[in-house]
Amino acid sequence: MKPTIDFWFDFASSYSYPAAMRIDELAEQSGVKVNWRPFLLGPIFVGQGWRDSPFNLYPLKGRYMWRDLERICARESLPLRRPEPFPQNSLLAARCAMAIDPADRPAFAKAIFAAEFGEGDGIDDRATIARALAAVGLTEEPLARAKTDAIKQALRAETDEAKRLELFGAPSFVTQDGELFWGNDRLQDAIAWAVRRWI
C-alpha cells in the first residue's frame, strides 16, 4: 500500500500531454502510485452546454492555451506540434487504453500523447494507434477488442465515475482521500497532498 493518485485524462486534452509525460517520474520520486484513468471529456462538456472544446469556443483562451503549452513544453523539453483538427476524436484511443492490461496503459498513453502533440498525428487513425501499440511491444489485438461491448461499457463506466467525482476538465488528479486537483499545474500539489494525507 502506498499513497495513490488517480490520474484522469482525455487523450484529446492538450494539458494532459505534459502531465502524462512527467507524472510517473514525479510520483515515483515521492513514493506515490499512479492509476492511469482515461475518460471522455465530451459528455461532461455537453453537460456544461459545450459542443466543442472551450479552447475553440473561447478563442482568446484558446490562443493563450497554445502559447502557454509552448512555454510548458519548452521547459520540459517536450516537442509540440498542434494536431489538426483540435481537439482530436479520442474515442478509439481511449477504448484501446481500456482494452490493454492496466500495466501497459501508461506506456501506451505516453506513446499516443507523443504522437498526437509531439508529432501532430491524428489519433483517430488506426495506423497511429497501431504504431503506439507496437512501440510498447503490443500487437494490434486491442484495436479489434476496442469495438466490443465489454470495452465500450468499461469506458462508459469510467466516464460515469468521472462525472460522479464532479470532474469538469482534464487532466484531473484525485488522491486516495478524495481530494481533487485540476490541471497540469496542480500535479505537484496533488502528489504532495497524497503523501501528506497518507497514514
Add this chain to the structure above:
Amino acid sequence: MKPTIDFWFDFASSYSYPAAMRIDELAEQSGVKVNWRPFLLGPIFVGQGWRDSPFNLYPLKGRYMWRDLERICARESLPLRRPEPFPQNSLLAARCAMAIDPADRPAFAKAIFAAEFGEGDGIDDRATIARALAAVGLTEEPLARAKTDAIKQALRAETDEAKRLELFGAPSFVTQDGELFWGNDRLQDAIAWAVRRWI
C-alpha cells in the same frame, strides 16, 4: 529601469486575491517592478457570452475554485471568507483605485482584497471602501472623485487596453516584452520571464 510586469486584476476576481497579497514581495525579491492595473472583467466576459462569473455559470468549476482557493490561502496563511454575493460588484472599488495616486494603489488594493475575501465584506459598500482608504492613510476624497467623468473614462480606457491585450481572465500578468500569463499560479513564471527577457 527594471524588468516590469503589469498586474491586471479585477477586485471581484477570487484568484486575484492571493496574487495581490504576494506579488509585491515576490517581485521585489527578483528586482521586478509591478504596475497595478485594475480593470473590469465584466465587459470582457460579456464578449464571451457570459453574463455572470464562469464560477457561477459552471457550478462544478465554481465548487472546485472555492476548494482550491481554500488550499491556496491555507498555504499562504491568508484568511478566507467568501463574500456574498459572489462575484461582488467591483465598479466603485476599481474607480477609487483609479482616483488615487498610483503609488498608493497597491496598499489600497490589498486592503480591499483583504476586506472582501479575508473578511467577507461587500466592496460595493462605501463604508468598506472608506475603511480601506483610511487603512492606507487616505481621506474619503477619492470616493467622491470616483464618480467624475475623468475617472470613469480612465477606468474605461484601462478595460479597453485589457481587451486590446486579449486578456480573458484575472489575474493576468504582462511582462515588458508583451508576454501574457494568466492566473495566480503563473505569477512566478511571469516574474521569471520578465527577468530573463530583460536586456
